[in-house]
Amino acid sequence: MQLLKIIINREFKARVRNKSFVVMTFMSPLLAVFMLFLITYLSKVNTEEKKEIAVYDPTDKLQEILFDTQKVTYHFLDKASLEQSKDWVVSKKLFGLIYFAENTESKPQITFYTDNSPGPTLVSDIESKVNEYYWRQDLKSQGIDPELFKKKQNGAVIDLQSFSGKKTSKTATYVKMFFGGTSGYLIMMFIVIYGNMVMRSVIEEKTNRIIEIIISSVKPFYLMLGKIIGTSLAGLLQFTIWIVLGFILTQILGAFFTFDEPQTMTSAGSFDLPILIQSIAELPLALMIVSFFLYFIGGYFLYSAIYAAIGASVDNETDTQQFLLPILLPLILGVYVGFVTVFDNPHGSVATLFSIFPLTSPIVMLMRIPFGVPWWQLAASLILLFVSFVVVVWFAGKIYRVGILMYGKKPTYKELYKWLKY
């Protein structure tokens, strides 16, 4: 145990002192925040360009419908014909021309002539304004007050409630998707990044040839275990720093930049802060944190033991490709199954199966937990994960033990199987 501690200590320090770790840890949150602001800034600049659009409307109806906004200025033309209007727009180099022709059925016929490509929001904005105008006209012609109608319309809201009496809402579903998806995705990222780190470190010891000195002092299994644990601690440190740095940076930068409230949030009205807070509070947070921890340990150890065995069987990193694909597949599958199946039907048979299968369960189960998972499934999934974790670490230890002393040839799967019996 004492030796294991010494190894963990060294592996942790070796990871943390590595230049790329320092750069990654401190630069990537900066970079991420910088990119975020750059994107917001650029999109702001983009939308600030005002579009000038001409309107040729013999019926003069559009003057009641389209008003200048921050982004668009409308020029209402009184030309004799459509052709003349077109020529004028082209000569003035305006953004486009809207031609309105009312046909006999009270449906408007609108054509938007433009050589630029108008964004979908611009087009749908005009469409909805025209539609609303006609809708109001229709109601009025039937003797109904549109304002009153609107008020009455909003009366019915479907209350979502589980049989045990828990109230839910659509927002709550989104919150669950967000939290589940993020934790599942984080675990996948962590496994890939830090599994690779373990593998590279094993290859380094092998090519350095220090391995024989070390394993004449400690059992290879302890070295492997110490490496895996030490590296995971470095990873946890990195994540913690990211979270703290990310929080601080957004606070600082947020003070300098003022955001326009995104329009969708204010106008759509579906965004409701109290409901959001309530639905976060209603998440099984304690269970989520505990299971994140458990699945993190199980999943990370399961995979990094395989990564360590791969590192031990090859002489250099380029030889790892053929062995890496089979372990990347279940990880990618887990994320896809999570994002597609779980969000669509969190308790469907596919989602349930993948959340119990140990190679995908750390990802898929974490995505399912916010939606509520039966205890027996959680227990089955965890037991299976930890049983296979022990089995895989044991097998990986065997391959590792033989592999670290093998030089010069790229092993095949058949040879790896033989190593298990040495």
Place this chain on the structure above:
Amino acid sequence: MENKVLEVKNVSKSYDNYLALNNVSLSINQGTIFGLLGPNGAGKTSLIRIINQITMPDSGTILFNGKPLSQSHIKQIGYLPEERGLYKSMKVGEQVLYLARLKGIEKSEAKTKIDFWFKKFGIESWWNKKIEELSKGMAQKIQFIVTVLHEPKLLIFDEPFSGFDPINAEIIKNEILLLKEKGATIIFSTHRMESVEELCDDIALMNKSNLILNGNLSAVKESFKQNIFEVKLKIFEEHKSIEAIHKKIDIIENIFDPIKNINSFKIQLAQGKTANDLLSELSKAGSIILFKELIPSVNDIFIHAVKMDSYAIA
């Protein structure tokens, strides 16, 4: 009976279809330097790895100070592998400390010992250097310190001089002799036969997974001598004498130096004759300048024994 540090009894080991060690038995006496010799692939490293408990034998037993080899003996063994290296980006001091602690030495004790060795080699200033900043020879010195730092009772050096320049090789050789004086037992695996002659008390020769020769170095040499004598002779009457000698003595080689008028012979002693018989024959033919029995070098023994073994197998 001498005190045996290590006894290897009927050890066999095979990998897959390949037999690496075939029923090897040998024992190593306390306070001696034991030369483990053999061509590449003979099984030396396999045996050394088993002694270091890096791998386990398929059959057979190993006794360390009379007790079956176990994990508790690891602290008492120091191993310098042939293929060696260190963490490139780790600082020298930290690295030696880490490897010492893996051998079970407490931190403070390890530091004192490291100070001692660093001073001895005059490398105190290297503590904060990284291995990648050192030359190969410098790294080898660090490696030597790592091997001996925990004062093991049994030291195993696999090709210890490879990578050293002659000056550093001499330093290391003297250190090895000092360790022996202090009572350490040393297993020494090498291809450099001259260092075997110089250092080893006992030798074992391995070939194709088998132990083909084992024993005290001088006894082995004695058993390999072929009763060949080197003689320098100033012959009295050239033609007559040579013919007379030829009749009685089996001359293998004859080189004549006309300026000094000296013949250099290599002579095979005939069956049943003694060196004295030969001497008296020779003294009749001329005045003897040199008379010496040719004792085979370890190199000769090595080549001879391996060849014989290969014939035997073929």
